[in-house]
Amino acid sequence: MVATPARTLSPPSDDKRWRQVEVRMRRLGHRPDGLIEVLHTVQELFGFLDDSALAFVSQSLSVPPSKVYGVATFYSHFMLKPQGEHTCVVCTGTACYINGAGALLAKLKERLGLEAGGTTADGKLSLLQARCLGACSMAPAVVVDGEVHGRVTPSSIAVLVEAL
Numbered sequence: 001m002v003a004t005p006a007r008t009l010s011p012p013s014d015d016k017r018w019r020q021v022e023v024r025m026r027r028l029g030h031r032p033d034g035l036i037e038v039l040h041t042v043q044e045l046f047g048f049l050d051d052s053a054l055a056f057v058s059q060s061l062s063v064p065p066s067k068v069y070g071v072a073t074f075y076s077h078f079m080l081k082p083q084g085e086h087t088c089v090v091c092t093g094t095a096c097y098i099n100g101a102g103a104l105l106a107k108l109k110e111r112l113g114l115e116a117g118g119t120t121a122d123g124k125l126s127l128l129q130a131r132c133l134g135a136c137s138m139a140p141a142v143v144v145d146g147e148v149h150g151r152v153t154p155s156s157i158a159v160l161v162e163a164l
């Protein structure tokens with residue numbers, strides 16, 4: 001039997017969230033039938049699927065780009081661009097949940113009237129939630145415009161989003 005060569009594809013950037021995506025793909029054995037699940041993971045972590053993300057997933061799973069685009073555009077759940085000008089991803093994975101992620105979401109709802117998955121009426125901010133951002137030692141963690149913030153409190157998240 002011939003061993004499968006190790007994958008040496010580079011993710012679109014050095015953003016740590018790509019490691020989470022790579023772990024997911026590895027767990028799925030880089031199988032083409034893991035496409036929807038991997039796209040879900042990318043969207044959960046980044047909030048949307050851009051061209052570089054779709055190309056990376058296509059190459060990593062050996063799925064033709066046309067099929068990846070086809071799936072990404074067929075399901076209304078997938079977004080090909082950020083909804084708001086800024087994105088804030090609140091992690092609600094176990095470590096973050098135990099350490100107060102719920103209070104962060106409650107604070108954002110109180111301050112902005114925003115639920116996870118929503119965008120402010122002025123289009124400035126989209127709020128997303130993820131199951132684990134790979135920063136559990138800094139729980140609760142949030143990612144604002146691609147920058148990871150750890151040990152976030154309700155008052156610090158209010159300052160973070162108001163600065164936007």
Ligand code: FES
Pocket residue numbers: 091092093094095096097131132133134135136137139140141
């Ligand atoms: S559970 Fe939140 S970063 Fe892992």
